[in-house]
Amino acid sequence: MSVGRDSLERIRDDVVTCRLCPRLVEWREHVAREKVARFADQEYWGRPVPGWGDPGAAIVILGLAPAAHGGNRTGRIFTGDRSGDFLFASLHRTGFANQPTSVSVDDGLRLRDVYIAAVNRCAPPANKPTPEERDRCLPYLERELSAMTRLKVIVALGAFAWDGALRALGALGHAVKPRPRFGHLAEVRVGPFLLLGCFHPSQQNTFTGKLTAAMLDEVFERARELASSEV
Numbered sequence: 300m301s302v303g304r305d306s307l308e309r310i311r312d313d314v315v316t317c318r319l320c321p322r323l324v325e326w327r328e329h330v331a332r333e334k335v336a337r338f339a340d341q342e343y344w345g346r347p348v349p350g351w352g353d354p355g356a357a358i359v360i361l362g363l364a365p366a367a368h369g370g371n372r373t374g375r376i377f378t379g380d381r382s383g384d385f386l387f388a389s390l391h392r393t394g395f396a397n398q399p400t401s402v403s404v405d406d407g408l409r410l411r412d413v414y415i416a417a418v419n420r421c422a423p424p425a426n427k428p429t430p431e432e433r434d435r436c437l438p439y440l441e442r443e444l445s446a447m448t449r450l451k452v453i454v455a456l457g458a459f460a461w462d463g464a465l466r467a468l469g470a471l472g473h474a475v476k477p478r479p480r481f482g483h484l485a486e487v488r489v490g491p492f493l494l495l496g497c498f499h500p501s502q503q504n505t506f507t508g509k510l511t512a513a514m515l516d517e518v519f520e521r522a523r524e525l526a527s528s529e530v
Contacts, residue, residue, distance in 0.1 A: 306446035310439060311349040314420050319435045323421035330367045344374035350416035350443055351375055357412050357451045357526040361460040364419035364428060371422035375404045376415055385500040389512060393519040416443055418463030440467045451526045453492055454518060457499035464494055493525045
């Protein structure tokens with residue numbers, strides 16, 4: 300059993316029962332009841348979505364929040380939505396995943412040296428958590444980062460995740476001043492960690508070419524280089 304696994308399991312148990320944000324609780328449960336036509340025959344998860352992946356990973360991939368009909372439906376972040384399709388195809392090409400697709404929690408997907416989390420664990424209306432909702436959820440991320448004893452690199456998918464990572468690391472005693480700006484392939488050392496920026500694999504970015512498959516592959520290849528560096 301990998302070091303830190305028991306702690307990650309306890310964090311997961313705390314995440315999935317969380318009801319700290321009334322607006323998000325109401326929204327995630329509403330979506331799970333009402334569903335959409337294409338998933339009308341499926342039972343939605345409808346609860347907070349925990350982090351998942353390799354508990355001994357050197358790399359954390361950090362997103363914004365579960366998608367209403369993705370992670371909020373399947374119970375696994377980036378699973379069952381277009382952003383996840385783009386993300387896991389890249390992780391497979393770069394050797395971090397055993398398959399290029401992620402459709403359900405029992406689809407056989409396994410991650411190697413990567414753990415996936417989010418700043419907010421509940422699907423938010425319009426994909427926009429409030430600052431208060433962000434701050435209530437960040438302690439879960441702080442606990443995960445502390446539990447992962449081999450962690451070296453955090454890949455922030457988008458500016459919200461970049462900001463959330465900096466806030467979580469600051470709470471752990473690793474503040475950076477002046478505050479570094481988000482950018483694609485931006486790198487900054489934060490205490491013992493390296494923070495790496497990446498455009499979010501949302502349809503808005505992938506359909507317009509702001510983020511291409513080659514660009515995303517480059518991020519994960521760079522993350523591997525940083526994770527293997529002794530510096």
